[in-house]
Amino acid sequence: MSTRQRRPEIEAVRHQLRPLFDQVVIKELDQDRVRRSGLVVPPGTQETPPQQGIVLAVGPGLDWWSQAGVEMPVEPGDHVVFPGSAGVWVEVDEERLLVCRVGEILGVLESVDPSGQSRD
Numbered sequence: 249m250s251t252r253q254r255r256p257e258i259e260a261v262r263h264q265l266r267p268l269f270d271q272v273v274i275k276e277l278d279q280d281r282v283r284r285s286g287l288v289v290p291p292g293t294q295e296t297p298p299q300q301g302i303v304l305a306v307g308p309g310l311d312w313w314s315q316a317g318v319e320m321p322v323e324p325g326d327h328v329v330f331p332g333s334a335g336v337w338v339e340v341d342e343e344r345l346l347v348c349r350v351g352e353i354l355g356v357l358e359s360v361d362p363s364g365q366s367r368d
Contacts, residue, residue: 265340267307267347272322274301274330274346298329298354301346320350327357 265273277300303326309318322328335348 263340265305265338265345265347267305269307270310270313270320270350271307271347272303272320272350272353273305274328274335274348275304276301276344276346277327297332299332299334299346300327300329300357302326303328304345306350322350322353322356329354329357 267273303322303324305324306320306322309320313319330346330348330353334352335346338345338347
């Protein structure tokens, strides 16, 4: 039996980043540089605009949260907005992910119907 046959196939292994404490893992959505008005936002502006992403995983929260009745305000699948300076960018399986504290998230984007009622 050759050495090559004994090794597990590396290509078949995928990794999932599990956040700890009050950390959140977010996959960034590509920002469109063309606004609805037709205005093109140039790259390299002084202030980094807020970014948008999808929450992939959330940590369990801090230990004192359960005693105070506090829960994580986001869950996997939420569409969130965060500042460009939030957290730390990491690469997992060639995918760029943001790991930040839940307090750094600016808000959750929710669908709203024309009458103003939230769908989420």
